[in-house]
Amino acid sequence: xxxxxxxxxxxxxxxxxxxxxxxxxxxxxxxxxxxxxxxxxxxxxxxxxxxxxxxxxxxxxxxxxxxxxxxxxxxxxxxxxxxxxxxxxxxxxxxxxxxxxxxxxxxxxxxxxxxxxxxxxxxxxxxxxxxxxxxxxxxxxxxxxxxxxxxxxxxxxxxxxxxxxxxxxxxxxxxxxxxxxxxxxxxxxxxxxxxxxxxxxxxxxxxxxxxxxxxxxxxxxxxxxxxxxxxxxxxxxxxxxxxxxxxxxxxxxxxxxxxxxxxxxxxxxxxxxxxxxxxxxxxxxxxxxxxxxxxxxxxxxxxxxxxxxxxxxxxxxxxxxxxxxxxxxxxxxxxxxxxx
Amino acid sequence: xxxxxxxxxxxxxxxxxxxxxxxxxxxxxxxxxxxxxxxxxxxxxxxxxxxxxxxxxxxxxxxxxxxxxxxxxxxxxxxxxxxxxxxxxxxxxxxxxxxxxxxxxxxxxxxxxxxxxxxxxxxxxxxxxxxxxxxxxxxxxxxxxxxxxxxxxxxxxxxxxxxxxxxxxxxxxxxxxxxxxxxxxxxxxxxxxxxxxxxxxxxxxxxxxxxxxxxxxxxxxxxxxxxxxxxxxxxxxxxxxxxxxxxxxxxxxxxxxxxxxxxxxxxxxxxxxxxxxxxxxxxxxxxxxxxxxxxxxxxxxxxxxxxxxxxxxxxxxxxxxxxxxxxxxxxxxxxxxxxxxxxxxxxxxxxxxxxxxxxxxxxxxxxxxxxxxxxxxxxxxxxxxxxxxxxxxxxxxxxxxxxxxxxxxxxxxxxxxxxxxxxxxxxxxxxxxxxxxxxxxxxxxxxxxxxxxxxxxxxxxxxxxxxxxxxxxxxxxxxxxxxxxxxxxxxxxxxxxxxxxxxxxxxxxx
Numbered sequence: 001x002x003x004x005x006x007x008x009x010x011x012x013x014x015x016x017x018x019x020x021x022x023x024x025x026x027x028x029x030x031x032x033x034x035x036x037x038x039x040x041x042x043x044x045x046x047x048x049x050x051x052x053x054x055x056x057x058x059x060x061x062x063x064x065x066x067x068x069x070x071x072x073x074x075x076x077x078x079x080x081x082x083x084x085x086x087x088x089x090x091x092x093x094x095x096x097x098x099x100x101x102x103x104x105x106x107x108x109x110x111x112x113x114x115x116x117x118x119x120x121x122x123x124x125x126x127x128x129x130x131x132x133x134x135x136x137x138x139x140x141x142x143x144x145x146x147x148x149x150x151x152x153x154x155x156x157x158x159x160x161x162x163x164x165x166x167x168x169x170x171x172x173x174x175x176x177x178x179x180x181x182x183x184x185x186x187x188x189x190x191x192x193x194x195x196x197x198x199x200x201x202x203x204x205x206x207x208x209x210x211x212x213x214x215x216x217x218x219x220x221x222x223x224x225x226x227x228x229x230x231x232x233x234x235x236x237x238x239x240x241x242x243x244x245x246x247x248x249x250x251x252x253x254x255x256x257x258x259x260x261x262x263x264x265x266x267x268x269x270x271x272x273x274x275x276x277x278x279x280x281x282x283x284x285x286x287x288x289x290x291x292x293x294x295x296x297x298x299x300x301x302x303x304x305x306x307x308x309x310x311x312x313x314x315x316x317x318x319x320x321x322x323x324x325x326x327x328x329x330x331x332x333x334x335x336x337x338x339x340x
Numbered sequence: 341x342x343x344x345x346x347x348x349x350x351x352x353x354x355x356x357x358x359x360x361x362x363x364x365x366x367x368x369x370x371x372x373x374x375x376x377x378x379x380x381x382x383x384x385x386x387x388x389x390x391x392x393x394x395x396x397x398x399x400x401x402x403x404x405x406x407x408x409x410x411x412x413x414x415x416x417x418x419x420x421x422x423x424x425x426x427x428x429x430x431x432x433x434x435x436x437x438x439x440x441x442x443x444x445x446x447x448x449x450x451x452x453x454x455x456x457x458x459x460x461x462x463x464x465x466x467x468x469x470x471x472x473x474x475x476x477x478x479x480x481x482x483x484x485x486x487x488x489x490x491x492x493x494x495x496x497x498x499x500x501x502x503x504x505x506x507x508x509x510x511x512x513x514x515x516x517x518x519x520x521x522x523x524x525x526x527x528x529x530x531x532x533x534x535x536x537x538x539x540x541x542x543x544x545x546x547x548x549x550x551x552x553x554x555x556x557x558x559x560x561x562x563x564x565x566x567x568x569x570x571x572x573x574x575x576x577x578x579x580x581x582x583x584x585x586x587x588x589x590x591x592x593x594x595x596x597x598x599x600x601x602x603x604x605x606x607x608x609x610x611x612x613x614x615x616x617x618x619x620x621x622x623x624x625x626x627x628x629x630x631x632x633x634x635x636x637x638x639x640x641x642x643x644x645x646x647x648x649x650x651x652x653x654x655x656x657x658x659x660x661x662x663x664x665x666x667x668x669x670x671x672x673x674x675x676x677x678x679x680x681x682x683x684x685x686x687x688x689x690x691x692x693x694x695x696x697x698x699x700x701x702x703x704x705x706x707x708x709x710x711x712x713x714x715x716x717x718x719x720x721x722x723x724x725x726x727x728x729x730x731x732x733x734x735x736x737x738x739x740x741x742x743x744x745x746x747x748x749x750x751x752x753x754x755x756x757x758x759x760x761x762x763x764x765x766x767x768x769x770x771x772x773x774x775x776x777x778x779x780x781x782x783x784x785x786x787x788x789x790x791x792x793x794x795x796x797x798x799x800x801x802x803x804x805x806x807x808x809x810x811x812x813x814x815x816x817x818x819x820x821x822x823x824x825x826x827x828x829x830x831x832x833x834x835x836x837x838x839x840x841x842x843x844x845x846x847x848x849x850x
Contacts, residue, residue, distance in 0.1 A: 076445055171446070
């Protein structure tokens with residue numbers, strides 16, 4: 001899926017509604033957002049936008065400004081300067097309109113006491129103005145999607161963390177918003193619940209064409225469901241684009257294409273080590289059992305030639321693998337761990 | 341994806357379709373809440389015990405002795421615990437717990453308006469009151485069957501208690517909107533409990549008094565007082581409602597116009613009642629009222645009004661001046677409407693203008709009322725003028741200094757400005773006292789040395805001090821200077837309001 005995600009570097013005059021120059025619709029947009037808490041610059045000149053149906057991962061260390069930015073987009077906070085827009089409506093000027101088309105799932109799930117699953121969803125359906133059959137349909141639709149129907153009568157304060165997150169997601173979807181903001185939805189979930197939640201989010205994006213801005217610390221999972229990512233630290237955006245674009249830019253910035261290769265042989269790993277020592281592009285060889293790992297600076301053709309050479313020399317290769325850089329590597333390489 | 345198995349809508353659900361969602365949710369919660377069920381059954385048990393114990397103690401005397409009043413009072417104690425302590429405290433906790441349970445943020449971004457949220461919480465309190473009333477009603481009817489109390493007294497006490505409980509619940513709910521910080525919540529909870537227990541005690545004392553000396557329904561004074569109380573309860577109810585709504589309103593929205601309108605309504609209501617009272621006695625009164633009574637009434641009105649404008653000014657005059665983009669764009673298209681609404685719009689300079697206009701109206705009314713009723717009393721007149729000058733002076737000074745601090749430090753918030761204004765008043769009061777300690781100033785006990793101390797100087801003015809004219813001149817001069825300091829900002833805010841709301845904003849062009 002192609003991305004329209006980009007960083008706006010030029011200041012743009014604030015207008016009530018965004019009208020992208022190329023005429024395409026923009027699902028949400030941060031435009032030169034600043035948010036200061038006293039002298040602390042929580043968010044500093046953040047600008048990016050996403051098109052309809054995109055899933056954007058919002059990544060950053062704790063205190064990077066993710067939640068602050070998300071709260072601004074969810075109309076829960078005001079920017080000190082700049083503006084954010086959801087389908088063209090300003091979060092500052094038209095919060096009511098924004099709220100009708102946006103669903104926000106905060107990182108902590110608030111539980112009312114003495115309320116069951118059905119009553120909880122029913123309350124939010126009423127709060128969003130649904131009446132009669134529409135209300136009933138909204139609740140049924142959400143319970144079906146989150147598979148909470150069989151737990152309709154269960155008190156919400158007895159739900160597990162995974163089910164609570166499902167209910168939270170259901171509540172976020174009750175008014176069928178076109179844009180979703182999910183702040184750390186997988187935090188504290190066990191692996192099964194995480195996978196289930198990931199599948200639900202994937203369904204939301206692919207089947208229901210929701211635009212999603214999602215933050216998470218579990219970057220491997222995020223890279224599986226996101227079309228693009230925005231990396232933020234100390235309130236500033238450090239990188240944005242598709243995961244591949246970010247990695248490419250990272251490699252370009254480093255000026256080399258070093259990768260870690262691992263070879264596993266049936267026997268005689270020490271002979272393989274000696275052989276590798278005289279090969280070009282090879283460095284930092286380490287042997288562990290019958291596995292040999294090394295840094296390799298050559299391109300793909302050189303890599304193929306190396307494998308052929310090793311086999312020709314009689315190495316009994318069982319496995320030849322290179323570690324592909326992922327979002328986590330990019331995150332670690334780009335961010336500096338600055339705490340605010 | 342499995343199909344949903346939502347329970348079918350019950351008849352009650354269908355009936356609740358058009359009710360406030362918060363009322364529906366909280367009613368469902370209440371029915372399962374231990375606190376509600378326990379209170380309800382404790383009320384029933386206590387009332388049963390009172391009935392059984394009372395009848396056993398009275399024995400055959402219950403047939404002819406006037407014991408209905410005693411029974412009624414004991415039942416009332418049970419009811420008062422529920423409606424003056426439990427219900428208002430639940431209303432107070434209701435909003436605080438939304439924040440504690442992290443449900444507030446999610447609720448605030450639904451399409452429910454702040455007014456609907458407050459009404460929902462208030463309706464929920466009202467529903468609880470009705471349920472408690474329904475539990476106690478059979479016992480009250482039993483008290484009526486015994487001799488010693490009439491149905492009118494019972495009805496009036498119950499209606500007054502209902503109104504009182506609603507007001508307490510509204511005040512508690514409003515207080516709950518201020519509890520953003522955990523430590524602050526603890527102090528507020530303690531304060532609220534003490535206040536509610538006091539209200540409970542006061543209600544018992546009042547009802548006891550009423551039972552001792554029943555209402556004189558055929559007296560004109562009774563209906564005058566009832567009318568005044570009812571109108572002020574309604575007016576303050578609106579004010580608290582507006583404060584609560586303002587507190588829950590989105591920051592960029594207009595949080596203040598409703599409060600300013602409601603406060604103005606209370607002021608003009610008080611003026612109207614006093615004017616009606618003077619008019620009544622001038623034209624229709626069977627008894628004459630002396631000028632002392634008129635002066636006293638005017639002094640009380642001025643003092644209460646000055647306190648109200650002082651407190652409200654502390655909030656409105658210290659706001660930051662610029663209108664938010666949203667408020668600007670929501671203004672009327674008609675210039676005349678925008679101009680007339682200027683003092684009611686958010687912003688510190690507009691807030692100050694709003695206060696000084698009302699202080700001027702107060703001073704004019706008092707002087708006019710004195711002339712009208714031929715009760716010219718220079719001391720009262722000076723006291724009222726001094727009071728107005730002090731409020732205008734300190735609020736204006738605080739507002740001007742805060743504006744300067746904002747330019748210098750940047751991040752100088754309304755809360756800082758409020759503390760600064762209070763510090764200025766405290767400093768003005770302490771300074772003469774401190775100087776008085778020094779020997780050189782002991783001889784300088786002339787009133788003008790105390791001019792910065794409002795309490796001391798107002799005492800002098802009220803007692804008709806010989807230097808009153810000079811004091812008033814000094815105060816008027818000082819106030820005029822402070823008002824002038826604020827004039828540029830006031831004019832600037834007029835400029836902001838008069839600009840066409842559809843035109844691009846100045847700062848957007850930058």
